[in-house]
Amino acid sequence: MDYHLGLVLICSVLVLAAGSSRNLPILSFDEGYSQLFGEDNLMVLRDGKAVHLSLDERTGSGFVSQDLYLHGFFSASIKLPADYTAGVVVAYYMSNGDMYEKNHDELDFEFLGNIRGKDWRIQTNVYGNGSTNVGREERYGLWFDPSEDFHQYSILWTDNQIIFYVDNVPIREIKRTEAMGGDFPSKPMSLYATIWDGSNWATNGGKYKVNYKYAPYITEFSDLILHGCAVDPIEQSSLKCDHAPNSKSIPGITPDQKTKMENFRKKHMQYSYCYDQTRYTVPPSECVINPQEAQRLRGFDPVTFGGVRRHHGKRHHRSGSSRTKATAI
Ligand SMILES: *[C@@H]1O[C@H](CO)[C@@H](O)[C@H](O)[C@H]1NC(C)=O
Numbered sequence: 001m002d003y004h005l006g007l008v009l010i011c012s013v014l015v016l017a018a019g020s021s022r023n024l025p026i027l028s029f030d031e032g033y034s035q036l037f038g039e040d041n042l043m044v045l046r047d048g049k050a051v052h053l054s055l056d057e058r059t060g061s062g063f064v065s066q067d068l069y070l071h072g073f074f075s076a077s078i079k080l081p082a083d084y085t086a087g088v089v090v091a092y093y094m095s096n097g098d099m100y101e102k103n104h105d106e107l108d109f110e111f112l113g114n115i116r117g118k119d120w121r122i123q124t125n126v127y128g129n130g131s132t133n134v135g136r137e138e139r140y141g142l143w144f145d146p147s148e149d150f151h152q153y154s155i156l157w158t159d160n161q162i163i164f165y166v167d168n169v170p171i172r173e174i175k176r177t178e179a180m181g182g183d184f185p186s187k188p189m190s191l192y193a194t195i196w197d198g199s200n201w202a203t204n205g206g207k208y209k210v211n212y213k214y215a216p217y218i219t220e221f222s223d224l225i226l227h228g229c230a231v232d233p234i235e236q237s238s239l240k241c242d243h244a245p246n247s248k249s250i251p252g253i254t255p256d257q258k259t260k261m262e263n264f265r266k267k268h269m270q271y272s273y274c275y276d277q278t279r280y281t282v283p284p285s286e287c288v289i290n291p292q293e294a295q296r297l298r299g300f301d302p303v304t305f306g307g308v309r310r311h312h313g314k315r316h317h318r319s320g321s322s323r324t325k326a327t328a329i
Pocket residue numbers: 103129181182183186
């Protein structure tokens with residue numbers, strides 16, 4: 001077979017497999033991860049295939065992949081804490097902030113608890129090469145209660161695109177553009193999962209604090225998939241590679257998936273940096289402005305999305321101590 005065609009086929013098959021995440025090996029906790037913090041607030045369960053992370057008045061907790069990866073498909077089934085969860089943040093993300101303090105890369109899923117138990121919101125964000133002054137947050141409601149059952153959250157990261165999935169529905173696609181330059185994550189990252197007290201961060205600027213009367217807050221992770229190229233960060237050489245999709249020839253999402261994504265975004269997206277006129281008078285280069293989307297978002301928040309100028313835009317600090325640092329607005 002023609003080599004190039006062969007590669008394209010292999011990649012297509014891999015991406016399809018990645019998209020549905022079927023046939024990908026599910027790791028036990030000890031095979032892929034180590035505890036990051038939180039002492040016995042991290043508990044490994046069910047033959048080592050599932051993990052509880054909890055937050056109580058003493059500490060949150062978290063884990064990290066043993067390897068760093070350059071590109072791949074990363075996935076977990078996550079069940080969020082139920083009932084009153086104001087100020088509680090669960091994060092599932094990739095970062096290399098420990099290695100590159102000034103120019104780190106990051107890909108985030110963040111779950112933001114709220115005053116009403118059922119009102120979890122989910123946020124995605126991207127940083128590349130230390131682009132922390134350009135927040136690329138998007139925020140969405142969900143079509144289910146994520147504290148009621150497990151749902152699958154996945155990140156596909158290749159050298160030219162990033163796709164966030166919820167239950168195999170792509171909810172966000174970032175295509176690498178020339179103009180993004182280093183803002184597109186391009187250095188090996190570790191995968192993290194954490195639960196922490198975001199009282200000063202996540203819920204309306206600290207209006208609603210974590211109430212430890214309802215502690216412990218427990219989130220559970222299972223179906224842990226790390227399917228990528230593990231690399232040695234110093235040597236920049238591959239240690240072991242699960243044939244991660246990393247070729248320029250990878251096809252985008254299928255037309256069917258694209259429709260699903262558009263429907264999701266039409267219904268559930270509540271915030272997008274591309275339309276935030278209080279932050280960006282000129283949207284970042286990769287933004288494709290859709291007038292209908294703009295109008296819909298204006299319905300949520302005319303000040304942010306409508307161009308009514310505030311005297312001072314909100315500042316977006318990255319909190320110093322927490323591990324995930326995008327800022328909720
Ligand atoms: C990333 O940042 C470093 C230091 O700020 C810079 O030297 C490098 O060229 C940047 N890389 C990319 C891909 O933009």
